[in-house]
Amino acid sequence: xxxxxxxxxxxxxxxxxxxxxxxxxxxxxxxxxxxxxxxxxxxxxxxxxxxxxxxxxxxxxxxxxxxxxxxxxxxxxxxxxxxxxxxxxxxxxxxxxxxxxxxxxxxxxxxxxxxxxxxxxxxxxxxxxxxxxxxxxxxxxxxxxxxxxxxxxxxxxxxxxxxxxxxxxxxxxxxxxxxxxxxxxxxxxxxxxxxxxxxxxxxxxxxxxxxxxxxxxxxxxxxxxxxxxxxxxxxxxxxxxxxxxxxxxxxxxxxxxxxxxxxxxxxxxxxxxxxxxxxxxxxxxxxxxxxxxxxx
Amino acid sequence: xxxxxxxxxxxxxxxxxxxxxxxxxxxxxxxxxxxxxxxxxxxxxxxxxxxxxxxxxxxxxxxxxxxxxxxxxxxxxxxxxxxxxxxxxxxxxxxxxxxxxxxxxxxxxxxxxxxxxxxxxxxxxxxxxxxxxxxxxxxxxxxxxxxxxxxxxxxxxxxxxxxxxxxxxxxxxxxxxxxxxxxxxxxxxxxxxxxxxxxxxxxxxxxxxxxxxxxxxxxxxxxxxxxxxxxxxxxxxxxxxxxxxxxxxxxxxxxxxxxxxxxxxxxxxxxxxxxxxxxxxxxxxxxxxxxxxxxxxxxxxxxxxxxxxxxxxxxxxxxxxxxxxxxxxxxxx
Numbered sequence: 001x002x003x004x005x006x007x008x009x010x011x012x013x014x015x016x017x018x019x020x021x022x023x024x025x026x027x028x029x030x031x032x033x034x035x036x037x038x039x040x041x042x043x044x045x046x047x048x049x050x051x052x053x054x055x056x057x058x059x060x061x062x063x064x065x066x067x068x069x070x071x072x073x074x075x076x077x078x079x080x081x082x083x084x085x086x087x088x089x090x091x092x093x094x095x096x097x098x099x100x101x102x103x104x105x106x107x108x109x110x111x112x113x114x115x116x117x118x119x120x121x122x123x124x125x126x127x128x129x130x131x132x133x134x135x136x137x138x139x140x141x142x143x144x145x146x147x148x149x150x151x152x153x154x155x156x157x158x159x160x161x162x163x164x165x166x167x168x169x170x171x172x173x174x175x176x177x178x179x180x181x182x183x184x185x186x187x188x189x190x191x192x193x194x195x196x197x198x199x200x201x202x203x204x205x206x207x208x209x210x211x212x213x214x215x216x217x218x219x220x221x222x223x224x225x226x227x228x229x230x231x232x233x234x235x236x237x238x239x240x241x242x243x244x245x246x247x248x249x250x251x252x253x254x255x256x257x258x259x260x261x262x263x264x265x266x267x268x269x270x271x272x273x274x275x276x277x278x279x280x281x282x283x284x285x286x287x288x289x290x291x292x293x294x295x296x
Numbered sequence: 297x298x299x300x301x302x303x304x305x306x307x308x309x310x311x312x313x314x315x316x317x318x319x320x321x322x323x324x325x326x327x328x329x330x331x332x333x334x335x336x337x338x339x340x341x342x343x344x345x346x347x348x349x350x351x352x353x354x355x356x357x358x359x360x361x362x363x364x365x366x367x368x369x370x371x372x373x374x375x376x377x378x379x380x381x382x383x384x385x386x387x388x389x390x391x392x393x394x395x396x397x398x399x400x401x402x403x404x405x406x407x408x409x410x411x412x413x414x415x416x417x418x419x420x421x422x423x424x425x426x427x428x429x430x431x432x433x434x435x436x437x438x439x440x441x442x443x444x445x446x447x448x449x450x451x452x453x454x455x456x457x458x459x460x461x462x463x464x465x466x467x468x469x470x471x472x473x474x475x476x477x478x479x480x481x482x483x484x485x486x487x488x489x490x491x492x493x494x495x496x497x498x499x500x501x502x503x504x505x506x507x508x509x510x511x512x513x514x515x516x517x518x519x520x521x522x523x524x525x526x527x528x529x530x531x532x533x534x535x536x537x538x539x540x541x542x543x544x545x546x547x548x549x550x551x552x553x554x555x556x557x558x559x560x561x562x563x564x565x566x567x568x569x570x571x572x573x574x575x576x577x578x579x580x581x582x583x584x585x586x587x588x589x590x591x592x593x594x595x596x597x598x599x600x601x602x603x604x605x606x607x608x609x610x611x612x613x614x615x616x617x618x619x620x621x622x623x624x625x626x627x628x629x
Contacts, residue, residue, distance in 0.1 A: 177380035178380050178381075178382055178383070180347060180374075180376070180380065181376060181380040181381075181382070182393065182397070183347075183367050183368065184345060184346075184347070184367055184372060184374040184446075185397065185446075185449055186397055186449060187368075187397040188397070191397045195393070195397070199384040199385075200383065200384060
């Protein structure tokens with residue numbers, strides 16, 4: 001006996017009074033403003049405090065340009081390396097079972113759990129002049145610590161979990177059935193990866209790369225330990241900001257900082273775009289299909 | 297192409313999945329591997345495909361040893377339980393995949409590949425959805441795409457793992473009749489795994505019944521049903537009741553208002569399912585309280601005018617069950 005459906009008030013799972021809800025929203029907004037928007041605004045205003053000309057002059061400074069170059073080089077080496085490593089590790093961990101699998105999963109997290117300063121120290125202890133390989137390296141005239149290779153090493157170390165961490169849960173969820181199907185159909189290992197696995201992990205992979213890149217360009221702690229702060233030679237952008245700041249060249253420091261902030265904002269935008277793409281694929285994939293039988 | 301399995305065994309972390317199994321599948325036959333879950337039937341199928349390596353034994357295709365042959369070179373079509381369609385590819389690309397990954401020398405040109413993929417989609421009545429993604433199809437449609445994809449590489453052997461397992465009852469029945477007809481058309485040697493007795497008996501030329509990693513019986517559907525070789529087969533192929541130490545199928549029990557002969561027992565009707573040509577009646581024996589399931593033809597049911605709570609006499613019909621099952625006492629129903 002279903003009569004005309006009476007419009008019943010929808011039952012909200014959260015039944016807090018309006019006042020409480022507004023208060024919570026306001027708290028979140030104030031917090032956000034104080035800790036995120038305000039600092040960003042300060043960076044921008046301080047950067048332009050001595051005028052637009054001074055801003056661009058600070059960016060055109062040779063030392064700044066060299067810091068930009070070093071940061072880009074470091075990211076250009078670290079990101080592809082960790083992309084390769086991350087995909088390989090995630091592939092091995094999710095598609096095969098082998099002894100030591102769990103240990104490998106745990107090891108991938110080490111750079112996240114260890115303080116970046118310690119990550120830097122490790123390389124100094126290994127390759128520094130007093131380090132394990134120090135004497136051998138100086139004999140062969142190879143400089144790692146307080147030089148570009150050290151900075152790249154430290155950055156690779158600090159950023160290596162990003163891609164793998166992003167991919168492992170995704171690939172675990174997708175299982176190995178599609179790969180098996182491709183194998184039975186005669187595909188080679190490379191064909192399986194290229195045509196089946198890679199398209200399935202595309203969005204997760206891009207997301208991991210973007211995060212990895214942001215961290216590679218922004219890393220301070222580990223890089224600071226191994227860099228030696230040689231201006232124009234071993235200074236990355238974050239280190240350069242610190243130096244300028246310590247020398248009381250505030251406008252210049254903030255001008256360089258604004259570059260890094262820009263990178264942060266670009267990362268966020270990229271992340272949004274990827275999430276949008278991912279959602280579109282998802283909705284298309286979960287679209288309800290009627291269970292039409294043979295006469296389709 | 298015929299398949300021969302010789303003394304194949306496979307162990308997984310402490311459990312014997314397949315235990316010294318030998319089996320011949322003649323060319324062109326449709327064979328069902330039937331058994332409860334965990335009986336080793338899927339493992340056996342995967343060993344034939346080359347997806348698992350047996351610990352012992354050999355697999356022969358057309359009399360040739362294929363045990364060492366890589367999955368890629370076995371030329372088997374495999375239909376996975378959950379279809380394993382490539383989720384980011386259209387239906388057409390899914391079907392064309394097997395041809396597209398061939399080495400250049402024996403790969404047909406793109407137009408030819410597309411033509412053949414469309415041809416297969418017509419065969420499975422799905423040409424209309426060639427451009428869709430697998431996620432936009434119903435379960436039954438996905439299952440047929442999986443079949444078309446497996447057939448695209450012109451396999452010498454078709455292997456299907458629980459092909460109808462995740463479909464609803466109606467689509468399932470339609471599809472299995474359709475698979476039977478398809479097999480009669482293309483005649484490729486096929487092995488399918490199922491845990492559903494009805495499915496195995498209805499679709500296959502021969503049924504292989506497995507239990508705990510071993511084969512219990514191989515035979516035509518009629519053979520295994522009428523002449524079960526072991527008690528396991530007898531119990532697995534249908535519900536059974538216990539009468540005077542004998543196992544009796546529900547349709548081999550007579551229901552009457554008066555006692556027919558000395559072996560008749562009195563029972564009370566507990567539940568009636570009056571659907572279809574055969575009516576299933578559940579009763580409780582008055583003497584032991586044990587429950588008995590009986591199948592009665594519809595006219596007999598109307599003649600008896602059975603009601604819940606009625607007391608009637610049950611007697612087992614003369615049965616073809618080998619005495620050795622009846623002779624053993626542990627059977628309980």
